[in-house]
Amino acid sequence: MPHITWVDFERVDVRVGTILEAREFPEARRPAYQLLIDLGPEIGTKRSSAQITRHYQPHELVGRQVLCVVNFPPKQIGKFMSEVLVTGAADAHGDIVLAALAGPVPNGSRLI
Numbered sequence: 001m002p003h004i005t006w007v008d009f010e011r012v013d014v015r016v017g018t019i020l021e022a023r024e025f026p027e028a029r030r031p032a033y034q035l036l037i038d039l040g041p042e043i044g045t046k047r048s049s050a051q052i053t054r055h056y057q058p059h060e061l062v063g064r065q066v067l068c069v070v071n072f073p074p075k076q077i078g079k080f081m082s083e084v085l086v087t088g089a090a091d092a093h094g095d096i097v098l099a100a101l102a103g104p105v106p107n108g109s110r111l112i
Contacts, residue, residue: 013071014087014111015039016101017046022058025049027078033058034080040108043070046083054095067099067111 017037025032031053038045048068052061069085076082088096 011071012069014067015043015070016065016105016107016109016111017043017068017084018107019061019064019066020045022056022061024058025077025080027080032077033061035061035086037066037068037084037086038107039068039070039084040106042108046070047081048084048086049075049077049080049082050086050096052086052088052096052098054093055091055097064098065101065104065107067101 017039019035020038021036022033025034028049028051030051032049032051033053033056035048035050036045037048046068067087069087072085074081074083087099089099091097
């Protein structure tokens with residue numbers, strides 16, 4: 001991959017949010033959950049579709065802090081509008097493991 005500049009990095013707005021709700025998303029083509037995430041007072045609550053069903057159950061996600069890209073355009077997935085991208089990395093089998101923080105921070109905090 002080519003190197004990027006600091007200005008390039010600053011264009012990606014990654015914020016911390018807390019998952020308020022997580023539910024099954026049976027209409028999705030690939031197994032996924034519908035998430036409602038509190039991204040703090042500046043951004044508010046946003047929705048996301050996340051393909052994280054292999055490692056997580058919905059009840060385990062509520063209250064968990066996640067890192068979200070908040071400046072992608074919304075994406076229509078069936079009848080659901082996904083407004084932010086929850087970040088993670090693929091394990092050895094290609095299943096997504098959520099990116100995590102070492103400790104709690106205020107919702108809406110920006111990754112720097």
